Amino acid sequence: MDWKENYEYGIPVTELIERYKELYTGAVYDVLDHLGYPNQALAHGVKPIRQDMVLAGPAFTIKGIPDIKGDEDLRTRRIHLFNDMRAIGCPLIDTRDCSMDNQAAHYGEMNAVLGKASGVVGTVVDGGCRDTGFLLKDNFPVFCQYQTPVEAFMRWSYYDWQMPIGLRGALSSIVSVHPGDFLFGDLDGVVVIPRALVVEVLEKTEELVRVENNARAEFATGEDPVEIYKKYGKL
Numbered sequence: 001m002d003w004k005e006n007y008e009y010g011i012p013v014t015e016l017i018e019r020y021k022e023l024y025t026g027a028v029y030d031v032l033d034h035l036g037y038p039n040q041a042l043a044h045g046v047k048p049i050r051q052d053m054v055l056a057g058p059a060f061t062i063k064g065i066p067d068i069k070g071d072e073d074l075r076t077r078r079i080h081l082f083n084d085m086r087a088i089g090c091p092l093i094d095t096r097d098c099s100m101d102n103q104a105a106h107y108g109e110m111n112a113v114l115g116k117a118s119g120v121v122g123t124v125v126d127g128g129c130r131d132t133g134f135l136l137k138d139n140f141p142v143f144c145q146y147q148t149p150v151e152a153f154m155r156w157s158y159y160d161w162q163m164p165i166g167l168r169g170a171l172s173s174i175v176s177v178h179p180g181d182f183l184f185g186d187l188d189g190v191v192v193i194p195r196a197l198v199v200e201v202l203e204k205t206e207e208l209v210r211v212e213n214n215a216r217a218e219f220a221t222g223e224d225p226v227e228i229y230k231k232y233g234k235l
Contacts (some may be wrong), residue, residue, distance in 0.1 A: 006180030007058050009198050013090040016182070016198065017121070020056040023205050025188045027212070031204045032191065042175055042190040043168035045145045046124065049132050055122030055141040056184045058195075059095040059177050060085055061165045064106060064127075066099065067157035081161050085118035093183045094120045097165035098127030104155040105130035105148050112140050124183055124190055126167040127156075143185045167192075 009016060020028075025041075032040045048054075062081065085092055094115050098106045107123055109131035115123065122141040129135070129144040130151075145168075166174035175192050177183075182193040193201050 006178075006195065007088055007090050009195070011199055011202075013058060016202065017056045017091060019202055019206070020182070020184050021054050023184070023202075023209060025184060025186050025191050027205050027208050028184055028193070028201060029191050031201050031208060032193065032197075035197065035201070035204075037194070037197070039169055039172040040175060040192045040194075041170040042124070042126070042192065043145070043170055044189065046126065046143050046167075046185075046190050048185065048187065049129065049142050049144065049147070050136055051187050053141040053143075054186045055093060055124070055143065057091050057093040057121050057182065059124075059179060059181045059183055059192075060088070060092040060120070060161065061163060061177055061179050062094065062096045062161045063159045063163060063165050064096060064098050064101075064156055065159040066101060067152075067155065077158055081158060082114045082118045084162065085115065085120060088119065090119065091121040092119050094123040095165070095167075095177055095183060096123070096125045096127060097167055097177075098125065098156065100168075101127055101156050102146070103148075104128060104150045104152040106152055106156060107142060107144065109134040109138075112138065112142070116140070122183075122185075124167070124185065141185075143190055 029041055096106055106127040107125045107129045112135055125144040128146050128148045129142055130149055132147050135142055162179045164176055164178050166176055169175040177192055180195040182198045184191050
């Protein structure tokens with residue numbers, strides 16, 4: 001399967017990442033909501049391991065499942081997983097559906113080392129993370145539900161990747177994520193931008209932020225806020 005077509009947006013991925021990182025999730029969410037996509041925010045528990053971390057990039061989707069037998073075939077498949085990441089040839093967000101498991105750590109330092117060598121620039125885990133101190137020292141952005149020292153071996157393992165997955169949502173039970181959808185996260189959480197909307201949402205959010213900045217500057221002058229609201233409409 002050729003996945004590269006899922007990562008073509010008409011604008012280089014590196015430029016998209018840099019432009020999104022100049023924004024904030026609240027504004028991106030507002031644009032998605034206005035476009036009729038209100039259920040694109042992940043569950044409130046998905047937060048960065050350090051408050052100032054920001055991530056942006058296209059999703060490389062991974063599905064994991066409980067693995068109480070420690071299936072060696074499942075574990076060794078991860079080498080192929082990272083090779084498939086590398087083959088795409090652009091920055092990626094390692095995006096993990098952990099099948100609602102709330103016990104083990106589904107991501108850690110070695111995942112980050114392998115991932116970075118394969119093009120990964122950040123990770124979103126609907127589950128747990130460990131080796132957090134190493135990740136912080138490396139300034140590697142990870143967003144997860146919780147942190148724990150519990151090893152995943154004999155508890156959870158990779159099942160498949162580059163398939164539609166479901167992550168817990170803020171307003172819906174599940175937010176669907178497809179390969180090439182764009183993830184953007186900051187202190188307030190993570191939003192998922194469908195691949196077909198990545199450029200449109202970026203441009204509309206940039207315009208929204210420009211208007212907000214103008215309004216903010218006028219509010220700071222002490223002029224009549226009612227008139228300023230009338231001038232700019234709903235902010």
